[in-house]
Structure formats: C-alpha cells, structure tokens
Amino acid sequence: MIEKIDHIGIAVSNIQDAAKFYTEALGLKVSEIETVEEQKVKTVGILLGDTRIELLEPLGAEGPIAKFIEKRGEGIQHIALKVDDIKAQLDDLKQKGIRLIDEEPKMGAGGAKIAFIHPKSTNGILIELCER
Numbered sequence: 865m866i867e868k869i870d871h872i873g874i875a876v877s878n879i880q881d882a883a884k885f886y887t888e889a890l891g892l893k894v895s896e897i898e899t900v901e902e903q904k905v906k907t908v909g910i911l912l913g914d915t916r917i918e919l920l921e922p923l924g925a926e927g928p929i930a931k932f933i934e935k936r937g938e939g940i941q942h943i944a945l946k947v948d949d950i951k952a953q954l955d956d957l958k959q960k961g962i963r964l965i966d967e968e969p970k971m972g973a974g975g976a977k978i979a980f981i982h983p984k985s986t987n988g989i990l991i992e993l994c995e996r
C-alpha cells in the first residue's frame with residue numbers, strides 16, 4: 865500500500881548553502897547530515913510536518929546526483945512514496961511490467977529501505993519507494 869509522499873529529493877551542489885534558504889528564509893528545521901555511500905550522496909532532511917524535502921549533494925564526480933547536476937543542473941531529482949511493504953510493492957510492479965531500477969531494496973537515509981522506478985515507466989519522473 866502507498867501511504868503518502870515521504871519526501872521530495874532535490875539535487876544540490878552544496879547542502880550547507882542550500883539548507884540556508886530553508887532554515888533562514890523559510891524558518892524550517894533540518895535533520896543531521898548523513899552520508900549514504902551506496903548512493904554516493906550526502907543528505908539532510910528539511911522537516912515539513914510528516915513529510916520532508918531531501919537535499920542531496922554528490923560525494924564526488926560519480927553517482928546519480930553528480931550525473932543529474934552535470935546533465936540538468938540543480939533541481940528536483942525524485943519523488944519518494946512511502947510504502948508499508950516495499951518487497952510486495954516491487955513484486956507487484958514487476959509483475960505489471962514496470963521498469964525497475966532496483967529489484968531489491970537498498971539502504972537509504974535514516975535506515976529506510978529504498979528502491980527506484982525508472983523514469984521511462986513514469987512519464988519522466990524518477991520515483992523512489994521508501995519503507996521506514
């Protein structure tokens with residue numbers, strides 16, 4: 865079951881600089897910075913009620929966020945949907961012929977299980993499934 869939007873992922877060159885807009889101009893709170901090696905990113909969550917904005921900075925020249933910024937510049941990179949059972953959701957999507965980037969969940973920020981659906985199956989939006 866899909867529960868809600870868990871977060872919106874925004875690719876930025878520098879999370880400290882980018883976070884200032886949300887904290888200083890909008891008065892929002894941020895989580896601790898976390899490194900997710902597998903995705904080659906540093907990330908903070910901007911807390912917004914029961915959802916969040918996830919700022920993502922590339923760890924180096926490689927990885928999906930580095931590549932995204934190089935090709936498209938900073939901006940919205942993905943939308944994450946919270947699911948109650950990510951394995952079941954992935955099996956269901958696979959059976960429906962949806963192109964998955966990850967057939968098995970990976971480790972995301974905050975210990976979440978995450979998996980991505982390819983933009984070719986979603987009219988050009990990168991969608992993450994996320995189970996907490």
Ligand SMILES: C[C@@H](C(=O)O)C(=O)SCCNC(=O)CCNC(=O)[C@H](O)C(C)(C)COP(=O)(O)OP(=O)(O)OC[C@H]1O[C@@H](n2cnc3c(N)ncnc32)[C@H](O)[C@@H]1OP(=O)(O)O
Pocket residue numbers: 873900903905907918920928929931932940941942944965971972973974976978980982983984988989990992
């Ligand atoms: C920390 C964690 C968490 O939440 O806990 C995260 O979120 S980590 C967040 C970062 N991690 C990820 O994004 C992991 C999943 N992402 C990936 O595997 C990759 O970024 C792909 C989405 C497969 C794209 O890979 P790559 O750029 O190498 O492929 P590509 O250049 O051939 O692109 C294939 C097609 O997808 C499009 N495309 C690429 N990135 C896109 C994006 N973010 N949103 C929408 N479309 C996108 C390209 O324009 C291209 O379309 P055309 O063919 O029409 O030109």
Ligand SMILES: [Co+2]
Pocket residue numbers: 871873918942944992
């Ligand atoms: Co995410």
